[in-house]
Amino acid sequence: MNKWFFILLVLLPFQLFAQKNVLTDFPKGYTPEEVGERLSYRFVDSKHALYVGKWIGYYETFTWSGALEYAAMTKNHKLLKLIRKKFDYLLTEEKQYLPPKTHVDLNTFGSLALKLYRITKDKHYRELGMSYADSQWELPKEATSQEKEWAEKGYTWQTRLWIDDMYMITILQIEAYKVTKEIKYINRAAEEMVLYLDKLQRPNGLFYHALDVPFYWGRGNGWIAAGMSELLQYLPEDHKDHLRIMQGYKKMMESLKIYQNSRNIWNQLIDQDDCWSETSGSAMFAFAFIKGVKNGWLDEKEYAPLARKAWMSLVTYINEQGDVTEICIGTDRKNDKQYYYNRKRCVGDYHGQLAYLWCVNALLE
Known part of the structure; x- marks a missing residue:
C-alpha cells in the first residue's frame, strides 16, 4: 500500500472526528451547560429591566426566554419551576408591568408566553401570547398614515425599517407558527424579512441601522443575523421566500x-478597526454561525472553527457574578458615526445576557 495513502487513511477519520467535536467539546468553564447555568440562575435572581421604566422590555423578554429554553433543554426542573413562578407572579402581583400591544419592541413579550405554553401546555399562556402575535397585524384605530400604508401593503403596521425589527417581529410570528401550525404566521415573518433585506442589506452583506443611518452597528446587525437564523430553521424549503432569505443570510x-x-x-461598528470589541452583537453573530453549521447552511469545515473561536473568546467576558461585560447600552438610531463609538459599555445588561443564552442553546441543540 502506498505510504501516503496509508497515512491519509489513518488520519482522515481523526480529522473528521475533530471537526465534528469543534462545537461540542469545550474545556471546563467554557461548556454551554456551565455558562447556561450561571446566566440562567443569574436572571432568576435579577430585578426587572423595564422598558421606558414602565413595562417588561424586549431585552428582558429574550433573556427570560433564553433561560426558559435552557431549563427545558437540560431538563432542569428546579430552574424551570423558578422561571415559571417568576412569570406567574408577573401575571398577578406585577401585572402593571405587562407591555401594551402598541410597539414592535413591546409585542415581543408574546413570544415568551408562547414558548412557555409549548413547554408547559398551559392554555392561559397560549391565549396571552397569541394576543400579542395577532395584534401585530391588527391595525389600531389611532394608527398613523404611515402605519396604515404599511398595513395596506400586507406588512405589520409596526414596520419601521430598523434592522432590530427583524428579530422582534420574526421571533413572535415564528412562535405563533410553532404553536398553531398556521402558515400565515411564518408567511408574515418571511415577507417582512424580504422587505428588510431589499431595503437595508448593502452589497457587502451587512446592514445599515436604518435607511437614514449608513453605519454597520454590531448589535443591530446581530438582531437580523439571529432573525434570519431562526426563520430559516422553520421556513419550508419550497416556500417562495426561502431562497431569497437564504441568499441574504449567506x-x-x-x-x-x-x-x-x-x-x-466583532467590533461595535463592524467595519471600523479602531472601534471597541462589543459582546452582545458578537454573541449574536456566533449564534448565527452555530445555527448555520448545525443546519447545514454553512460549510462546517470553514465556519465551525470560527464559531468556536468566537465562543471561547466571549466566555472570557463573563465576570465572577455571571454578568457579561463590554455590552453596548440600548441604542437608538442616529446619523452620527461618533455616536456609536461613544455608546456606554454596560455590565450585565440583558442585551448581552440574552445573546449568550442563545449561543448556549444553539450549542446544546
Missing part, C-alpha cells in the same frame, strides 16, 4: 467571516 455570513477581529469577536 451573504451576511461571508462578510462577518471577514470582519471577525483579532480577539475572534
